[in-house]
Each structure stands twice: as C-alpha cells, then as structure tokens.
Amino acid sequence: MTTYQELLAQKAALDKQASELDRQLQDARKAERAGVIDHIKQLLAANGLTVADLGLKAGVATRSSAAAGSKVAPKYRNVDTGETWSGRGLQPKWIKAALAAGKTLDQLKVG
Known part of the structure; x- marks a missing residue:
C-alpha cells in the first residue's frame, strides 16, 4: 500500500x-x-484592405453586443x-420575503 508521504510526492x-x-x-497559443x-x-x-475596412478599430477588442457583460446599477x-x-x-428571496411581509417595491427602492 502507498504511504501518505509517497502520495504527497x-x-x-x-x-x-x-x-x-x-x-x-x-507558449503554443502565443x-x-x-x-x-x-x-x-x-x-x-x-x-x-485596412482595419477600418473591416469595421474594426485598431487595438480595440469588440463585443457581439454593446450591453453584453455590463453591470446594471441596483x-x-x-x-x-x-x-x-x-x-x-428572478426576484431574490429577500425581495419575496419583504413583499410577503407587506412591503412594496417602492419602499425598497434605492435612494
């Protein structure tokens, strides 16, 4: 049987x-x-052709959608x-619980 030390090695x-x-x-990817x-x-x-002919900006990565991966303010x-x-x-559990307790979404709005 293999010992603990052998397994660590x-x-x-x-x-x-x-x-x-x-x-x-x-290295291969590079x-x-x-x-x-x-x-x-x-x-x-x-x-x-130039990069501009392709509709791309030099040195700028593009996304398929402008909103993709963007964060939304709470x-x-x-x-x-x-x-x-x-x-x-989906509504988080704390929202559902607050609504069940009688609060409204307006009462939970930020600022």
Missing part, C-alpha cells in the same frame, strides 16, 4: 508536470496567435442586510 510531481504543461500551452496575425496582415496587404436595497437587486431576473 506523487502529487507534487503531478503539480509540477501540470505547471509545465500550462506553460507549454501558453505562437499560433502570432502566425494567425501574420496571415491576416498578409491577406489585408494583398487585398489592399434599483432595490435591503436596508437590514445591504443586499441589492437590479430589478432584472
């Missing part, structure tokens, strides 16, 4: 191997990305706990 070796694989993955960028630059030059606050809710999605 195996885990350390595997952790080291995982770190090395992560580093190799990052190299692949550099190749793709060079290829795109060649295609742009060969066809007389509309409602639980004064007892400080919890907040933006008013989007």
